[in-house]
Amino acid sequence: MPTTALPFALDIPRTHPLRARAVNAAEVRAMLAALDGLSPGDWSLGTACEGWTVRDVVSHVVGQYEELVRPWLLIGRALLGRRRHPRLSPLDAHNQCQVDARRSVPPHELVGLLSRFGPQGIRAARRMPVGVRRRIPLSPLFPESKELAENSMDYLARVLITRDTWMHRVDICDATGRELVLHEHDKEVVGQVLLDLALDWSGPPVFLDLSGPAGGRWMLGRGTPAVVVQADAVTLMRHLSGRPPLGGIGCEGDPVGTAAVMAARVPF
Numbered sequence: 001m002p003t004t005a006l007p008f009a010l011d012i013p014r015t016h017p018l019r020a021r022a023v024n025a026a027e028v029r030a031m032l033a034a035l036d037g038l039s040p041g042d043w044s045l046g047t048a049c050e051g052w053t054v055r056d057v058v059s060h061v062v063g064q065y066e067e068l069v070r071p072w073l074l075i076g077r078a079l080l081g082r083r084r085h086p087r088l089s090p091l092d093a094h095n096q097c098q099v100d101a102r103r104s105v106p107p108h109e110l111v112g113l114l115s116r117f118g119p120q121g122i123r124a125a126r127r128m129p130v131g132v133r134r135r136i137p138l139s140p141l142f143p144e145s146k147e148l149a150e151n152s153m154d155y156l157a158r159v160l161i162t163r164d165t166w167m168h169r170v171d172i173c174d175a176t177g178r179e180l181v182l183h184e185h186d187k188e189v190v191g192q193v194l195l196d197l198a199l200d201w202s203g204p205p206v207f208l209d210l211s212g213p214a215g216g217r218w219m220l221g222r223g224t225p226a227v228v229v230q231a232d233a234v235t236l237m238r239h240l241s242g243r244p245p246l247g248g249i250g251c252e253g254d255p256v257g258t259a260a261v262m263a264a265r266v267p268f
Contacts, residue, residue, distance in 0.1 A: 006207070009198035009218040012191045017130050019188070020158040021122055026185035027162050028118035031061065031169045034178060035111050043107045047171045048243040054175050055107060056099045057168045062113045063098025064161050068121030077101070078141040091142045125157040133157060148267055149196045159192050160267070167241055167268045170234060174246060180234065186214040190233050193240060194218055196266050203260030210236060227253035229261055241268040 015023065035058065043055040052060070067074040074094075081093030088096060102110065125133075133154035138145035145151045148160075166189045173180040194208070197220065204226035208218045215233035219225070228251070229236070235247035242265055251258040 006217050006219045008222065009194040009208070009220050010201075010222075012195040012198070012218075014195065015158060015188060015192055017126075017158060020162070021126055023185045023188045024122050024162040024165075025119065026183060027165050027169070027189070028065075028114070028122070030181065030183060030185075031165055031172075032111065032115055032118075033181070034169050034172055035114075038107070038176060038178075040107070042176045045175045047175045048238075049168075049171060052099065054172050055110070057171055058107070058110045058114065059099045059102045059105070060095055061165055061168055062110055062117055063095075063101065064164060065114070065117040065121030067098075068124045068157065068161070069117055075141065089144060091144050094142070121161075128153075128157075130154055144267075149199050163189055163192065163268055167237065167243075170238065171243075182213040182234075187216070190214045190216075190237060193237060193266050193268075194220075197240065197264060200266075201264075203264075204254055204257040206257060206261060208236075225253070227251055227257035227261060240264060240266040 038054070043053065043058075045054050046052075047054060047057055049057060063073075063077070067077075077097040078090065078094045081088070081095075081097045082090060084100070085093035085096050102113075105113070134150075134152050136153040137151050138148070138153060138156060139151050148155060150159075166186070170180060172178070190210075201220055203221065205219060205221035205223040206227045206229055207225035208220055209228065209230045210216055210218075210233040211230070212232045212234060230250040230252075231239075231245075232247050235245050235249060238247075239245045239249055239262075249262070251261055
């Protein structure tokens with residue numbers, strides 16, 4: 001149990017727009033580095049994303065940045081997805097259309113497209129004033145967005161796309177056995193996840209003791225901790241995304257609080 005005051009996850013500041021662009025650019029570079037040197041067989045390996053191979057995951061990531069450059073594709077794929085994949089949620093159907101759009105594109109071309117659309121997408125988001133992005137809701141296209149910490153294009157461009165790319169880099173490394181290389185910007189991604197977790201937290205106070213280069217120590221909720229959680233930071237991120245943790249998450253303390261931690265999820 002900590003004996004000194006710890007920062008509260010709820011007090012983690014939302015990433016500043018300038019910092020968000022730098023973090024997003026760093027994550028695109030990290031993703032490209034993770035893709036460098038994949039063998040032909042790696043691209044067909046299954047991932048933690050149900051039904052998606054490594055190739056599918058990269059197609060989806062390419063589509064995310066492409067839609068920042070060409071926003072009409074975002075709308076078109078959202079509408080097409082509802083017709084083509086009616087059994088999926090609107091967001092999942094849209095994402096599947098991103099994958100469908102590049103079924104015939106060779107893997108090396110997908111890497112080239114990411115190296116092109118990643119920086120272009122970041123620049124396109126920068127050109128739209130933050131105030132304008134904040135006034136554009138995502139929920140008309142994706143009703144699930146009402147459950148996000150912020151239902152806005154700004155939140156998508158500033159937080160979610162980076163987070164999504166980061167988690168898919170983890171997926172690719174998990175699937176291929178490549179080392180997950182962590183950098184300074186990974187801490188920012190983890191911090192924003194913890195902020196969103198704290199914003200929606202209704203359980204008892206929890207002490208988070210997260211190890212690894214992206215880790216740290218935070219309080220979830222205020223008051224005397226009822227639960228102590230010890231885990232690698234990436235392991236906890238996998239868990240919060242709904243993926244298999246691929247590592248231990250140690251919880252000690254109140255059973256109700258422990259159950260709340262194990263049931264917690266954050267949109268990725």
